[in-house]
Structure formats: C-alpha cells, structure tokens
Amino acid sequence: GNSVTQMEGPVTLSEEAFLTINCTYTATGYPSLFWYVQYPGEGLQLLLKATKADDKGSNKGFEATYRKETTSFHLEKGSVQVSDSAVYFCALSDRGDYKLSFGAGTTVTVRA
Amino acid sequence: SAVISQKPSRDICQRGTSLTIQCQVDSQVTMMFWYRQQPGQSLTLIATANQGSEATYESGFVIDKFPISRPNLTFSTLTVSNMSPEDSSIYLCSVEGRRRGHEQFFGPGTRLTVL
Numbered sequence: 001g002n003s004v005t006q007m008e009g010p011v012t013l014s015e016e017a018f019l020t021i022n023c024t025y026t027a028t029g030y031p032s033l034f035w036y037v038q039y040p041g042e043g044l045q046l047l048l049k050a051t052k053a054d055d056k057g058s059n060k061g062f063e064a065t066y067r068k069e070t071t072s073f074h075l076e077k078g079s080v081q082v083s084d085s086a087v088y089f090c091a092l093s094d095r096g097d098y099k100l101s102f103g104a105g106t107t108v109t110v111r112a
Numbered sequence: 113s114a115v116i117s118q119k120p121s122r123d124i125c126q127r128g129t130s131l132t133i134q135c136q137v138d139s140q141v142t143m144m145f146w147y148r149q150q151p152g153q154s155l156t157l158i159a160t161a162n163q164g165s166e167a168t169y170e171s172g173f174v175i176d177k178f179p180i181s182r183p184n185l186t187f188s189t190l191t192v193s194n195m196s197p198e199d200s201s202i203y204l205c206s207v208e209g210r211r212r213g214h215e216q217f218f219g220p221g222t223r224l225t226v227l
Binding site: 032034036042043044045046049051089093098099100102103104105 | 113143145153154155156157160204206208214215216217218219220221
C-alpha cells in the first residue's frame, strides 16, 4: 500500500535560517506528491505539488522536487520567517486511487 | 479552487450524544471526503461520501458510528454517534480538484471536544 514517512519534529529555527523537511514515500503506482501546511488555528492548505518525476513544486519561497529514484519529496526554504511557523504535512495520491495518504506532520517554529 | 465551509466550527458535547457536521461547497464536485485529525496527529481518512449511494468507509470506521449523507453534489454531512472522549478530534471535509489523482482542498474543520 501507499505510505509517507516524514521527518519528525518539532523543528525550531531562527529567522532567515534554511529549512529542510525530509519526506519519502512508498507507492504502488505513479503518485502525485503534495505538501500541505496548517497554520496555528487554521485549516489545511495546499502549499505545493508535483505530479510527475523531476517536477518541482514551488510556492511562497518553498520548493520540493519529485525524485523518483530516491522516492523523496523534501521541502526546502532558503530563508524562513516567523510567519512560516506551522505544521507541514507531506502527502501522496496514487492516480489509480484518489485517496490521500499523509505523513505524520512536522511542527516548525521560527523564532525572531 | 473550491470554497468549502463547515458547520459548526467547534462544539463541546456530552458523552453518549451525537453531533452532525455539515460541509458545503460553492461548486459541484464529484468526490467529497471526510477526515479525522486526532490531537497532535496526522489526518486519517474516514470515508468517501458518494452522491446517490452509500459512503465508502475505510478500515476501522463503520457506518453505525459515522453515518454520512450526500444528498447532492455540493453538500455532505458526517454524524459522530454515541460519542466518547476518544472522539475528540478535528473533523475535516475535503473535495477533489479538477483532475483525479491530484490535490484535495480542505474545509476549515470542526473541532469537537467530548466530555
């Protein structure tokens, strides 16, 4: 079956630091990959996505590249801000199966 | 993306009672889903709400505990029945994007506390 393994947190950073959150996946088909973000007290928002190998998703300064050879989709941001403090979820959707499988989530706290 | 609203946004309920959560979408969608997010945990799919037929439940979830209705392509309800403190969670509905196998968009969630 499909599964997502995500770097455990919590992660605490200073403003302007570099952020990486590791995500690897197991899927039977050719999945689409996603990063969702949940800001404090808010719902789940799609941050970025990639639908095929070597695609790079990007949004709000965040990037992630779909690496089929390493079955990974690591999230990166070069310079974080306090407003990036949130819980980040890696997820996949197998095209043959519409269901979303989520990682455990990584809590990121950015300090001024 | 679709605009999704949920009611209520939060509630505090007594053990043994039931709560019905509503999910409204501003456009017609084929696929609607219900998820549970237990405190400090990730999201777990409860069921897929099918229009015109019975919902499809995931392993560990049953219709008697979580009955779902889907009367049309813009609306669904999830009932949490005979609640216990273990049902305290955030319940979220989601809809599929334009293409199968791609992103889902989530409602703001309903935060349920059972005493």
